[in-house]
Amino acid sequence: MDSILIIDDKHAILESLEMFFTEKGYHVLTADRGRDGLRRFREHDPQVVILDIRLPDVDGIALLEQIQEAEHPCKVIMITAFQDMETTIQAMKLGAYDYIHKPLDVDKIEKAVERALYTMKIDQEPPLVAEITQPPNPEVIIGKSDRMGKIFQTIGMLSQNRAHVLIQGATGTGKELIARVIHRNSLYAREPFVTFDCSAVVETLLESELFGHEKGAFTGAAQSKEGKIALAGNGTLFLDEIGELPRVMQRKFLGFLQRNAYDRVGGTHPLRSRCRIIAATNRNLTDRVREGKFRQDLFYRLKVVMIHVPLLVERRSDIPDLVRHFLQKINWELGTEIFNLEKGVMDLLVSHDWPGNVRELENVLVEAVVRSRGNVILVEEIENILSSSSPFATIPLTHYSLPYMEKEHIRKTLERLNWNRTETAKVLGISPPTLRKKIRKYAIEPAA
Ligand SMILES: Nc1ncnc2c1ncn2[C@@H]1O[C@H](COP(=O)(O)OP(=O)(O)OP(=O)(O)O)[C@@H](O)[C@H]1O
Numbered sequence: 016m017d018s019i020l021i022i023d024d025k026h027a028i029l030e031s032l033e034m035f036f037t038e039k040g041y042h043v044l045t046a047d048r049g050r051d052g053l054r055r056f057r058e059h060d061p062q063v064v065i066l067d068i069r070l071p072d073v074d075g076i077a078l079l080e081q082i083q084e085a086e087h088p089c090k091v092i093m094i095t096a097f098q099d100m101e102t103t104i105q106a107m108k109l110g111a112y113d114y115i116h117k118p119l120d121v122d123k124i125e126k127a128v129e130r131a132l133y134t135m136k137i138d139q140e141p142p143l144v145a146e147i148t149q150p151p152n153p154e155v156i157i158g159k160s161d162r163m164g165k166i167f168q169t170i171g172m173l174s175q176n177r178a179h180v181l182i183q184g185a186t187g188t189g190k191e192l193i194a195r196v197i198h199r200n201s202l203y204a205r206e207p208f209v210t211f212d213c214s215a216v217v218e219t220l221l222e223s224e225l226f227g228h229e230k231g232a233f234t235g236a237a238q239s240k241e242g243k244i245a246l247a248g249n250g251t252l253f254l255d256e257i258g259e260l261p262r263v264m265q266r267k268f269l270g271f272l273q274r275n276a277y278d279r280v281g282g283t284h285p286l287r288s289r290c291r292i293i294a295a296t297n298r299n300l301t302d303r304v305r306e307g308k309f310r311q312d313l314f315y316r317l318k319v320v321m322i323h324v325p326l327l328v329e330r331r332s333d334i335p336d337l338v339r340h341f342l343q344k345i346n347w348e349l350g351t352e353i354f355n356l357e358k359g360v361m362d363l364l365v366s367h368d369w370p371g372n373v374r375e376l377e378n379v380l381v382e383a384v385v386r387s388r389g390n391v392i393l394v395e396e397i398e399n400i401l402s403s404s405s406p407f408a409t410i411p412l413t414h415y416s417l418p419y420m421e422k423e424h425i426r427k428t429l430e431r432l433n434w435n436r437t438e439t440a441k442v443l444g445i446s447p448p449t450l451r452k453k454i455r456k457y458a459i460e461p462a463a
Pocket of ligand 1: 155156157158184185186187188189190191192193255297337340373374377
């Protein structure tokens with residue numbers, strides 16, 4: 016039988032909680048003084064302590080500290096009539112499981128007790144992840160799916176040459192990580208790895224940022240400055256969002272790729288470079304070429320080796336490994352000890368749609384770890400985070416349009432129901448002919 020120790024100097028509270036929890040089948044112990052409470056705690060090893068923060072003989076926070084030092088696992092729920100920042104922070108810092116304000120709502124206390132006991136049970140299960148004793152390697156790509164396997168092969172192939180690479184994939188899929196791993200596995204791994212975001216610099220400064228400039232080349236150029244190409248030396252220049260490079264710069268950059276030489280702004284003699292270019296884009300560059308927004312010759316020059324990084328939903332089988340990897344990493348970085356997931360959490364994470372891909376998964380886990388009490392992440396916590404984080408947070412504004420949302424909603428429902436149109440029409444609340452019309456209108460078809 017689970018036992019609860021209630022420590023409070025108000026007899027009315029002691030009696031009502033004792034009656035309530037005894038009726039619910041718990042073994043209940045009570046104490047109206049702190050010292051007496053500590054003695055009873057040591058004698059009876061209760062699983063949960065409900066502890067009033069203000070007691071006549073000892074300070075509830077000091078008592079909490081002593082209880083937390085005990086060997087046997089126990090969760091402490093603090094209760095208080097006072098809303099005071101310092102004490103609340105102190106109590107949570109010392110590892111209090113929950114903090115409930117008076118007047119007491121028994122349902123709330125019961126829920127907290129149930130949660131505490133449940134968390135303790137999962138805490139005692141074999142851990143999903145082990146504690147690591149070395150800092151995690153930041154340049155490791157997790158993934159056993161076929162799609163990732165192909166990417167690993169390509170990285171291996173690239174390790175012996177300096178071919179330029181184009182990495183295409185949606186936001187947060189791991190393009191920069193792949194670029195770093197290509198660099199680390201190359202023959203020039205000790206040379207610099209320099210990143211440059213083509214969308215983050217105003218057009219007028221792009222040329223000088225990339226190629227550098229001479230003193231006096233333009234107003235404000237008080238000193239000569241090396242560009243990113245020079246900084247990359249014999250290493251790698253990672254150009255993020257290459258699709259955003261303005262047309263004028265595309266021509267100049269193509270010139271550099273063709274000659275392996277470039278001029279600083281205001282420079283009089285060309286400078287040579289041996290750096291490898293790894294360009295990344297979350298746009299479909301083929302479409303940009305077709306629209307006339309990206310030079311075809313530059314596209315061909317860059318895509319000598321092309322890597323398509325799949326969406327996280329296209330490799331759901333990698334999610335459990337990613338979750339384990341991130342939990343270890345987060346524990347290391349934040350000093351937390353979350354070693355387990357409640358049953359059901361992994362299924363929830365595997366079935367989520369992840370518009371922000373791997374980055375979003377990592378962020379959700381960070382939030383869950385920070386919020387969790389005990390050593391476990393509960394389904395309820397993940398559900399709260401997933402429902403509160405806007406599903407649109409990582410989606411471009413153009414995707415907010417109603418037709419786009421309608422198309423996506425129909426496609427997802429079809430996928431979920433294995434492309435059974437009758438079932439899909441039923442779920443969507445429209446007739447099968449209307450569904451057929453919409454499928455034709457939006458050209459919805461199964462992914463190849
Ligand atoms: N396969 C993976 N294994 C481990 N970590 C990953 C993986 N893919 C991505 N990550 C992590 O996810 C985060 C986002 O990855 P990254 O910055 O490489 O994405 P990106 O595609 O370059 O994003 P963006 O297009 O928004 O710049 C990083 O913290 C990265 O380490």
